[in-house]
Amino acid sequence: MTTQRLLEIKEKIDNAKTQQAEVKGQIRSVEDQMFTKFEVKTEGAANEQLTKRASELDKMEKEFEIGEGEIEDKFPFEE
Numbered sequence: 308m309t310t311q312r313l314l315e316i317k318e319k320i321d322n323a324k325t326q327q328a329e330v331k332g333q334i335r336s337v338e339d340q341m342f343t344k345f346e347v348k349t350e351g352a353a354n355e356q357l358t359k360r361a362s363e364l365d366k367m368e369k370e371f372e373i374g375e376g377e378i379e380d381k382f383p384f385e386e
Contacts, residue, residue, distance in 0.1 A: 341353055
């Protein structure tokens with residue numbers, strides 16, 4: 308293997324290390340945001356909270372549709 312080839316491999320390794328450090332920093336930033344904004348520390352806790360909130364949103368949507376139907380029944384609107 309030539310010296311030039313070894314230098315190319317070293318450069319690729321250094322670039323990969325830099326990219327890895329950037330990704331780790333981004334992951335830490337996202338984890339910090341998850342804790343600060345949503346008070347969750349893990350991906351599992353975030354998924355649980357997301358599932359819970361989606362369920363609450365579905366419930367609210369159904370309640371809205373029921374209320375909307377009741378209003379339409381009481382106050383018919385002709386187009």
